Amino acid sequence: MSNIVGYIGQRNALPIVIEALKRLEYLGCDSAGCAIIHNNKLQIYKKQGKIVDLERSLPEPNQCSGNVAIAHTRWATHGEPSEVNAHPQIDCHGKIAIVHNGIIENYNPLKKQLIELGHTFRSETDTEVIAHLIEQYRKSEPTLEDAIRAALSKVEGTYGLVILCEDEPDKILAIRKGSPLIVGIGENEHFISSDVSAIVIHTKRVFYLQDDELCILQKDHFDITNGLREKIEPEVSTVDWDISAIDKGPYKHFMLKEIFEQPTTVENAFRGRIDETSGNARLGGLKLTPKDISKIEQIHLVGCGTSYHAALIGKYMIEDLARIPVQVEYASEYRYRNPIIQEHTLIFVISQSGETADTLAALREAQSKGAKVFGITNVVGSSVARESNGGSYIHAGSEIGVASTKAFTSQVTILFLLAILLGRQRNLSSLQGMEYIRELQTIPSKIDSILKQSEYIRQIAETIKDARNAMYLGRGINYPVALEGALKLKEISYIHAEGYAAAEMKHGPIALVDEEMPVVAIATNDPLYDKIHNNLEEVHSRKARLITITNEGNKDLEKISESVIYLPSTLQDLQPLLTVIPLQLLAYYVADLKGVDVDQPRNLAKSVTVE
16 A cells, blocks of 8 residues: 655645654555645655655755645555655656555556657656646646546546645645545644544544545645536544554554554453343444344355454354354455345455455445445444445554554454344344353453463564474364464564464375474364364374464373463354464564564555555
């Protein structure tokens, strides 16, 4: 994801947009740049690397001051990370500067046409095409706004665009299609960003641009028109956001902080949503009546990455407690494979940011087939929240670390509540419901007890930090947890790791096992314990370095394991909320011991808003 910020008002704009960029750097950054109107002239500054590299390259403040500026951090798609490919991109004469989040799919034919018309290109980016298109249409259109509309009518793809023009130095123009843009309203000043965390320190009054809305920001007012050129009034909301969430506090990394926040965030996910007396859950945002629930014949859970793993766990929960068939899909595949959506099928899309491009496209595809689509997301006002037919917020708070931790356990908590809600309307008794609700309420304290073993887990990490490969094993509801544990290790420590259903190990992966291979296994007290114990004996006989996660009291695993991490016991459907915690800590400590950038791992962005 690329990140966009802009400011227009009475203050010096450049320090404001640079500081705003820093608040978004965790989302991914390989180059950064800014444009400012200084003495009615457009000035561009760009640098490969981090925002601090851009900041160090800026001239003295008296040479780059002004009341309007836009800025950008790039996460390369078209064109390698470089200064010339960094944004802002400009037109031939350096009069128009644009910053862009998204992908222009037809940029190659457009670029060829523009070159034939005499335009000179400097970069390898798809973005530069838009600057030249606007320049071209300014020759024939009466206003800059008309030129922007005409240019974008030729574009195929997605965009969040923020534009400065030297000839109109008192305004910022912005338009979106598929990529988020949020406007912040201040006192005689306005802010714009692709993420609310960049502007919340300045104002909590915001509105979200919708697709095809063109916004003109000036210091004391704004105007918005839709695709039909009709003037509209936005829905202004107040962001309920704790600024301290973007402070690491005493923790070395945001990821570690967020791991340790999980006793609180899991409780926040279920607080106010449980009824102890009836053993039921309340998810009012779903707007489902008992009659609606009784008609459900199938559920599709759709997500990407960690959210997909949460969905896999949700499948086990819902099928166990509600006896409704559940299909789990990668959003990137679901959107393109013409899914069969029958009557009485519910679709749930799961996205921490609510802006994941593939997940949004899957949502729209399902709705186009007449389905009701519900969202499970963390971000109030996000595209998933606005476009779905209902849903639930996970209330995890801002998650800064690229590797998702607390959002994952909060998603799993909401899916558990969904399973309870559906089950109580179908075949789950009130006594069973009460047992599950009571046990759910113990989970935060049990997570806390696992976190107290963090130093022991760090010591285990010392023993495997130099491994080149690792294998994760689980069975039943803990198989998706093994997938998630492997994902965490590879995305932040760059160690190749794969998760497997333990019984499938014999069908190929066991060929990889030797004395150099760490194997991390989840073997908890459930009906499959004896089965996975036998699987682990096979691993042990191949001399693998076995790290086992099990429940307190299972001392027999010490005989075959190099290390054992003991967890409190819980009900089978709640086990993932506990078994994932040591896997998160293990991945974190391995990465930290290797000296890599834990919060901003290479090649990854927090929110994937392009295909």
